[in-house]
Amino acid sequence: MEPEGASRALVMSDVAARAGVSHQTVSRVINGHRNVAPHTRERVEQAIRELGYRPNTAARALVTGSTRTIGFVTVNINQYGPAQTLVGLEQAARTAGYSLSVTVLDEATAEAMRDAVDRFVAQSVDAVVALGTYDDASEALHALDAPVPLVAVQSGGSSEWPAVGVDQVAGARLATRHLLDLGHRTVHHVTGPADSQEARDRIEGWRAELLAAGASVPPYLRGDWTPSSGHAAGKQLAARVRAGEEITAVFLANDQMALGLLAAFHEEGLDAPRDISVVGFDDLPEAPYFTPPLTTVRQDFAELGRRGVQLVLGRIAGQDLHPDPVPAALLVRSSTGPVPVPVGAARGVG
Structure with missing residues (x-):
């Protein structure tokens, strides 16, 4: 609501009057300065909510040199x-008082990546975040x-470039170790695209865990x-x-491919798991409702954001x-x- 009788747009001084503080204090609260007492900050934020005040981002940018906007390219x-990943970043940016331009x-x-970053720079964003999974x-x-x-x-991978990610190698090792601990002699793998660093990291983790266990690769x-590529696999x-080949366990590089593979097996x-155990990666919201419910590796995208x-x-x-990488x-x-005993006795295929 606006001050009584007002027909103009709300300004910062209206918030200051409602909260009983100075214009400068309102400015400090809006711009995230730390030297504001908690009870004062609460009064200002309450006045902002009551008035429905929205800061003029263009004017604020002229004063502070910041648009409080982060560009995200994916x-x-x-x-x-x-x-x-986008959802996690947007939520974290909003909590920090920034908006995300996508x-x-x-x-x-x-x-395409260079053009996108150039456009963000032209929009005066404060920083750019890029999803860099492809080479x-x-x-x-x-x-x-x-x-x-x-x-x-x-x-993915090790780099001096400022980056954050989920520990893909460790996640793949968890999946592989789980299957080996169930008694499977080895684990087959369905990987992602060749130009995906995440896919290569998951191959690395799968292979490293097999070698550490003395299993064949x-x-x-x-x-x-x-899912169609998982179905083909x-x-x-x-x-x-x-x-006649002994195949009792499969680790797939994502849950969508696991869905296709389970359909093909059916x-x-x-x-699964009577004949062949199956593990995915990502933990799709639908994964608990696959037939059967899918064992998988969960990525914490909120923490990544x-x-x-x-x-x-x-x-x-x-x-x-x-x-540090997100675990x-x-x-x-x-x-x-567990691995079928004896192997091949209950496979259900001719």
């Missing part, structure tokens, strides 16, 4: 991981010399994150089982922060179980 937002690229090319995009980020802080999320099958594995008369924004704000303040967690459901 690709493949239709995939669960990138979409949830650009979704059609392709993860160096040229072209990651290489473009390293080649850019942006006039604002530029950080990456989910870039079978050739992996290539997928592209989609499931058909291939079922044919190999039918030909079509081929194979049952919090650490990503923490890194951004630190870079804005001139701090050289290097956040992954194994969620055990009904798609995994």
Whole structure:
């Protein structure tokens, strides 16, 4: 509501009058200054809510040199991981008093990434966050010399570039170790695209855990994150089982591919986990409702967003922060179980 009789737009002095403080105090609260007493900050924030006041961001930018906006550039937002990374960053940015401006690229090319960052700089954002999971995009980020802080999320691998991500290698090791602990002699793997650093990190973790256990490392099958590629991999594995190969456990690089693989196994008369145990990665909201409910590795995207924004704000303040990777967690459901004994006795295929 507006002050009685007013027909003009609300200004900061209206908030000051309602809260019984100075114009400068209102300005400090809005701009996130720390030297404001908690009870005073609460009065000002209450006055803002009561009046429905919205700060003039353009005017504030002229005074402070800050738009309190972070640019975010991503690709493949239709995939669960990138979409949830965006949600986590937006929530963390909002909590910190920033808004998020988003650009979704059609392709993860160096040229597209450079153009997106240039547009954000032209909009006077305070910093840019980029989803750097694909090689072209990651290489473009390293080649850019942006006039604002530029950080990456989910870039994977080891790099001197300011970045934060989930520990993909450790997550893949958790999945593989779980299957080995159930008695499986080895674990087959369906990976993501070749140009995805996340996919390569999950291969690294899978292979490292097999080698650490003294297990054989079978050739992996290539997928592209989609259920259809998981379905194709499931058909291939079922044919190999039918030909007499011992395949009792499969780790897939994401849950969507696991969904396709489970469908293929069902079509081929194979049952999970009776015949073959299956583990995914991501923990889709639908994963507990797969048939059977899917054992998977959960990525904490809310924590990823919090650490990503923490890194951004630190870079804005001139701090050289290097956040630890976000840990992954194994969620055990009904798609995994002990190795069949004797192997092949109950596979249900001719």
